[in-house]
Amino acid sequence: MFLLATLWSHTAFAHAQQGAAVGFFTGFWHPISGLDHVLAMVAVGLWGAQLGPPAIWLLPVSFPMVMALGGMMGLLGVRLPGIEYGIAGSAILLGSAVMLDLRPPVAVAALLVGFFAIFHGHAHGTELPPNQSALLYSMGFVIATGCLHGVGIGIGAIHRWAWGARVVRVAGTLVALGGVFFMWKAFS
Amino acid sequence: MKAAGNPHWTAYAFLSAVVALWSGPAAAHLNATGMGPIYDGTTHFLLSPEDLVPVLALALFSGQRGAPFGRRTLFVLPAAWLLGGLVGLSARTASGSLIGSALWFLLLGGLLATDAKLSLPATTVLALALGLYGGYLNGTGMGPAESATLSLFGLSLSIFAVVALAAALVVPLRAYWARIAVRVAGSWIAASGILMFGWAARARL
Numbered sequence: 001m002f003l004l005a006t007l008w009s010h011t012a013f014a015h016a017q018q019g020a021a022v023g024f025f026t027g028f029w030h031p032i033s034g035l036d037h038v039l040a041m042v043a044v045g046l047w048g049a050q051l052g053p054p055a056i057w058l059l060p061v062s063f064p065m066v067m068a069l070g071g072m073m074g075l076l077g078v079r080l081p082g083i084e085y086g087i088a089g090s091a092i093l094l095g096s097a098v099m100l101d102l103r104p105p106v107a108v109a110a111l112l113v114g115f116f117a118i119f120h121g122h123a124h125g126t127e128l129p130p131n132q133s134a135l136l137y138s139m140g141f142v143i144a145t146g147c148l149h150g151v152g153i154g155i156g157a158i159h160r161w162a163w164g165a166r167v168v169r170v171a172g173t174l175v176a177l178g179g180v181f182f183m184w185k186a187f188s
Numbered sequence: 189m190k191a192a193g194n195p196h197w198t199a200y201a202f203l204s205a206v207v208a209l210w211s212g213p214a215a216a217h218l219n220a221t222g223m224g225p226i227y228d229g230t231t232h233f234l235l236s237p238e239d240l241v242p243v244l245a246l247a248l249f250s251g252q253r254g255a256p257f258g259r260r261t262l263f264v265l266p267a268a269w270l271l272g273g274l275v276g277l278s279a280r281t282a283s284g285s286l287i288g289s290a291l292w293f294l295l296l297g298g299l300l301a302t303d304a305k306l307s308l309p310a311t312t313v314l315a316l317a318l319g320l321y322g323g324y325l326n327g328t329g330m331g332p333a334e335s336a337t338l339s340l341f342g343l344s345l346s347i348f349a350v351v352a353l354a355a356a357l358v359v360p361l362r363a364y365w366a367r368i369a370v371r372v373a374g375s376w377i378a379a380s381g382i383l384m385f386g387w388a389a390r391a392r393l
Binding site: 053057060061062064065067068069071072073074075076077125128134135136137138139141142143145146 | 237238241286289301364368371372375376378379380381382383384385386387388389390
């Protein structure tokens with residue numbers, strides 16, 4: 001009951017800075033509201049957990065920063081072709097990397113993750129609603145992204161057991177299949 | 189019933205009744221009285237992310253560098269904030285810009301994320317600069333000087349408490365994952381700063 005009440009509650013408007021809470025929650029909700037984004041971000045966490053240190057923290061650290069860069073490009077109106085393909089492709093490639101338990105050098109993994117983060121950030125940047133608290137929206141947006149990576153890392157932590165490694169690879173397969181679906185949607 | 193016959197008890201009861209009947213209105217609720225200038229300053233800081241987050245980032249960074257850095261920031265930052273605020277009170281007008289906040293987010297978040305090996309004097313200069321900048325902007329935005337000085341004092345106390353708690357939390361961290369978590373927090377702050385740049389630039393286009 002408590003959980004339901006918490007999840008169903010509306011914004012309080014309890015402070016002097018009206019709209020601040022709305023800005024934070026709008027930003028927080030934005031990355032979570034699109035399954036294509038969710039899949040890729042969880043895959044980043046899964047892959048980081050699979051690769052172990054230092055990738056386990058390097059990938060989730062590099063993704064939000066490069067994604068924010070992509071978001072800035074979107075906000076500034078910089079055109080980037082094939083956004084939807086890039087997002088779907090990120091789920092396919094990152095999911096496949098987890099599925100196949102690929103272990104490239106950390107720099108290569110970080111570059112790959114950073115490359116796709118640009119697409120995700122750009123898509124979010126062009127969709128940012130006007131009249132929000134820029135500061136709180138940005139914070140909510142980045143925190144939600146980081147939490148999605150955290151979910152991936154949390155699931156990926158079972159990788160240390162043999163059965164867990166198999167479950168993680170199955171999860172990677174599901175992410176890749178989701179990516180194929182979104183790629184099909186992007187083409188149709 | 190033996191107590192009822194005690195003359196001291198009767199005197200205490202009489203005195204209590206007199207005090208209770210003569211007491212004025214408590215005005216204990218915030219909607220009637222406000223919180224008073226010191227608490228207004230304290231809560232203003234805690235409810236203003238553009239002030240709170242950079243302070244938190246610098247406190248975490250100082251703690252990350254070690255106890256001497258934490259101690260230095262603990263005293264320099266609130267003092268500089270108070271000084272900047274007092275200077276700001278005499279200024280005509282100045283309003284903080286989103287770009288200014290974005291710069292602080294990016295700089296301090298970046299330092300925290302990269303675990304930058306900044307020297308103690310450089311950290312001191314950073315704390316001084318942040319304090320003077322943030323304090324000045326707070327000072328210019330405040331009302332009558334009499335209560336504003338107290339508000340600034342409350343604000344500085346609040347900064348002192350936040351720095352003490354955040355730096356003290358990080359200084360003893362030795363576990364790999366715990367130190368990484370602090371760096372991840374830094375990357376989030378820096379990423380927010382990058383996005384804020386975008387917002388600010390879009391507003392100017």
